[in-house]
Amino acid sequence: MTVTETENDRIARVEHVRTRLREALAPLRDGEEGSVLFGLDVDGTLVDHDGEMSPGVHDALVAAASAQRVVIATGRSLGATLPVARMAGVERGYAVCSNGAVTIELDPSADEGWRVLETRAFQPEEALRTLREVAPNAHYAVETVDGAFYATPGFQDASFGVEAIPTDLDELLVLEAVRVVVHVPDLTPQEFAQLIDESGVHGVQYAIGWTAWLDMAAPGVSKATALESVRARLDIETSRTVTIGDGFNDVEMLRWAGAGIAMGQAVDGVKDSADLVTLDVWNDGAAEVLRTVVD
DSSP, X not given: OOOOOOHHHHHHHHHHHHHHHHHHHGGGGSSOXXXXXXXXXXXXXXXXXXXXXXXXXXXXXXXXXXXXXEEEEOXXXXXXXXXXXXXXXXXXXXXXXXXGTEEEEEOTTSGGGEEEEXXXXXXXXXXXXXXXXXXXXXXXXXXXXTSOEEESTTOOOGGGSSOOEEOOXXXXXXXXXXXXXXXXXXXXXXXXXXXXXXXTOOSSEEEEOSSSEEEEESTTOOHHHHHHHHHHHHTOOGGGEEEEEOSGGGHHHHHHSSEEEEOTTSOHHHHTTOSEXXXXXXXXXXXXXXXXXXX
């Protein structure tokens, strides 16, 4: 039997979340402008799974970006991250793309409004050869340092930000990558996770998404490592960092932050890595956090 939440229960739950956020984040309300760093996931955090950003999240982002340091931190490539920054009204600051492999500075005076600060590339050949043995029918894509994508024929995805260039897997093996994507449409995430675990893939950093989707990066590279570089550049105290996310590729940054906050719809494995849990993406959970600190 499914128990339907009553309106009174919903109101009580929302107020409980808000109270927890106010109590935990109260120290961040003190201090100068620009002394707090927000590291914000995109899909499932700033936008829903249809890619839509609510007016509430948009307004909270604009206010936060004007008063503090907002860093978009996403698994999306550079080309798919920039539209989110524009949608959020963030014209100046930093963005972490490709799960930490690419960090850019947003600056209206720069060519195209941004510049690349850091990239972390790796050679995916060994990992791809291993995966090909256990998942020969998977879709494979490689993102290169220049933001281009090369993918096995027929594999395209909006998260690439550009149209992938059809490329045979043998040719993908020898490319230098900042991100590798592996997708097996006919497996569940659990089946895929077991397959990856049994394959013995090593020498890379990887995270499995909501579907049978694997993102690989250079060893030791994550959203957290890139955010730490930005934090050091801005000379912000670690205790004044806040991250919000909902996926397994957010776990490292949730643990890294002074306050790591999981979205309400995140699975338990992600919530367990966080200090706090906000409302879900359909109830503007990210906006609740931002407003708690900035308003």
